[in-house]
Amino acid sequence: MLVDIQNLRIAFESRSSRFEAVRGISLSLGAEKLGIVGESGSGKSLTARALMKLLPSNAAITADRLSFDGIDVLSASEKQMRQIRGKRAGFILQDPKYSLNPVMNIGRQVSEAWRTHKGGSKKQALEAAIHLLDQVKIRNPREVAASYPHEVSGGMGQRVMIAMMLAPDPELLIADEPTSALDATVQAEILRLIEELVSERNMGLILISHDLPLVSHFCDRVAVMYSGRVMEELKASELLNARHPYTKGLLNCMPSLTHPRDRLPVLNRDASWLTA
Amino acid sequence: MIDVENLRIRFGDREVVKGVSFSVKKGDSFGIVGESGSGKSTILRAMAGLNESWEGRIAFGGEPAALKRPPGFFRRVQMVFQDPYGSLHPRQTIDRILSELPLVHGMDNIDKRIVQALSDVALPQAARFRFPHQLSGGQRQRVAIARALIADPQVLLLDEPTSALDVSVQAEILNLLSDLREARGLTYILVSHNLAVIAHLCGQVGVMLNGEMVEQLSAEDLRAGKTSHAHTTELRTLSVGLEEPA
Numbered sequence: 001m002l003v004d005i006q007n008l009r010i011a012f013e014s015r016s017s018r019f020e021a022v023r024g025i026s027l028s029l030g031a032e033k034l035g036i037v038g039e040s041g042s043g044k045s046l047t048a049r050a051l052m053k054l055l056p057s058n059a060a061i062t063a064d065r066l067s068f069d070g071i072d073v074l075s076a077s078e079k080q081m082r083q084i085r086g087k088r089a090g091f092i093l094q095d096p097k098y099s100l101n102p103v104m105n106i107g108r109q110v111s112e113a114w115r116t117h118k119g120g121s122k123k124q125a126l127e128a129a130i131h132l133l134d135q136v137k138i139r140n141p142r143e144v145a146a147s148y149p150h151e152v153s154g155g156m157g158q159r160v161m162i163a164m165m166l167a168p169d170p171e172l173l174i175a176d177e178p179t180s181a182l183d184a185t186v187q188a189e190i191l192r193l194i195e196e197l198v199s200e201r202n203m204g205l206i207l208i209s210h211d212l213p214l215v216s217h218f219c220d221r222v223a224v225m226y227s228g229r230v231m232e233e234l235k236a237s238e239l240l241n242a243r244h245p246y247t248k249g250l251l252n253c254m255p256s257l258t259h260p261r262d263r264l265p266v267l268n269r270d271a272s273w274l275t276a
Numbered sequence: 277m278i279d280v281e282n283l284r285i286r287f288g289d290r291e292v293v294k295g296v297s298f299s300v301k302k303g304d305s306f307g308i309v310g311e312s313g314s315g316k317s318t319i320l321r322a323m324a325g326l327n328e329s330w331e332g333r334i335a336f337g338g339e340p341a342a343l344k345r346p347p348g349f350f351r352r353v354q355m356v357f358q359d360p361y362g363s364l365h366p367r368q369t370i371d372r373i374l375s376e377l378p379l380v381h382g383m384d385n386i387d388k389r390i391v392q393a394l395s396d397v398a399l400p401q402a403a404r405f406r407f408p409h410q411l412s413g414g415q416r417q418r419v420a421i422a423r424a425l426i427a428d429p430q431v432l433l434l435d436e437p438t439s440a441l442d443v444s445v446q447a448e449i450l451n452l453l454s455d456l457r458e459a460r461g462l463t464y465i466l467v468s469h470n471l472a473v474i475a476h477l478c479g480q481v482g483v484m485l486n487g488e489m490v491e492q493l494s495a496e497d498l499r500a501g502k503t504s505h506a507h508t509t510e511l512r513t514l515s516v517g518l519e520e521p522a
Contacts, residue, residue, distance in 0.1 A: 153313070
């Protein structure tokens with residue numbers, strides 16, 4: 001089992017109050033594609049970040065088990081975590097505009113990622129970077145390598161991020177809303193690219209998003225989160241038979257091209273979901 | 277109500293809107309869809325008077341809009357921006373944000389207008405003396421809509437009003453926008469890259485590609501797949517393919 005999470009809880013403490021943002025989540029993942037879906041504030045990003053131990057210092061994490069490929073993340077040292085982060089598990093963030101270094105050309109950023117994990121000369125690294133850019137289907141990798149982040153489009157920037165994450169051949173890819181900053185057309189391309197690369201390399205994928213139907217196209221399983229808990233976990237292909245009212249509500253409230261409606265049904269949040 | 281004829285906008289040597297024409301009747305809504313960089317937001321900004329270097333004709337209610345808009349213009353035409361996290365002043369209370377426009381225009385009964393605007397967008401009166409960071413994304417977008425409505429405009433220009441929001445909150449905002457349109461007889465121009473959102477709110481849709489409006493069609497034709505331009509067909513196929521769960 002690549003990722004094993006049992007009863008994960010994350011709380012934020014200040015002098016006067018305590019807020020539990022993630023309240024007992026259990027998930028496991030092998031070399032497969034898992035989607036985590038929920039509204040903002042449901043704790044989906046926190047869960048992924050906890051796995052990489054990338055939480056602010058005022059966050060208190062407890063779990064019965066939180067392991068990455070058998071390594072206990074909770075007790076792992078910072079040194080051990082550095083062996084995992086980037087090298088064995090890549091993290092793709094939402095907005096390429098903020099996650100790329102604006103004053104470093106793209107070739108150097110990708111080759112830096114490659115060199116950090118694999119060593120080798122600068123020249124070798126640059127060649128490897130260009131090869132990686134080619135793998136994420138950038139048509140003119142050499143030109144793109146020489147350009148700066150502001151000179152490429154959002155979709156291209158996201159491809160560059162993916163290339164960087166693939167450099168050390170990770171076993172797990174965590175993509176946190178990788179396409180919410182992008183256009184509908186580019187969105188599909190990027191997700192298809194991620195899915196292809198993950199399948200090709202037999203990696204695990206955690207795809208975090210708030211768009212349930214979209215995620216279901218690119219994942220094997222989907223976990224639906226609400227207010228720090230998993231409401232329902234189901235196969236992507238069985239989404240239409242979802243049983244939980246929250247899942248149904250999320251599916252229902254989206255406007256649709258093929259099924260027009262005068263009013264969109266609004267999600268009625270039930271207090272019992274918090275405890276059930 | 278709104279006529280745009282042969283609108284051309286250039287930044288330096290680069291023409292980003294290449295002769296766009298469309299017209300919208302009072303009470304109707306027109307949607308502009310396209311990828312980023314296709315010029316859809318640029319059109320909206322020129323219409324709102326945020327960009328003064330355009331050529332062509334923009335007219336509201338038969339009256340051509342001057343390059344430099346007179347103050348009265350903004351009582352009739354208001355704009356709502358994409359990102360509710362960026363469009364509200366972080367150090368001003370909602371009360372201050374909402375009273376700015378009535379003060380500038382020397383309107384009376386400001387207190388009453390704010391109370392009314394808050395209830396129009398279904399925000400609790402308690403929100404009035406909060407700061408933007410104390411509200412959720414959906415509540416902030418309601419504040420942005422309330423700010424636009426307080427001028428009692430006839431036209432709302434909406435630039436991706438829901439793309440920064442969760443799908444559940446998006447449904448609430450879309451419902452709010454259709455209620456307001458009905459209650460006040462508003463005319464909307466909605467820019468979005470989400471075809472389903474556009475078709476939900478607008479009767480007429482214009483598709484932008486590289487600064488040109490390559491096709492205009494009704495929402496029914498779009499739903500039925502009666503598209504004539506390849507780009508529209510492509511956008512529609514993609515949208516239909518992804519909206520159904522796998």
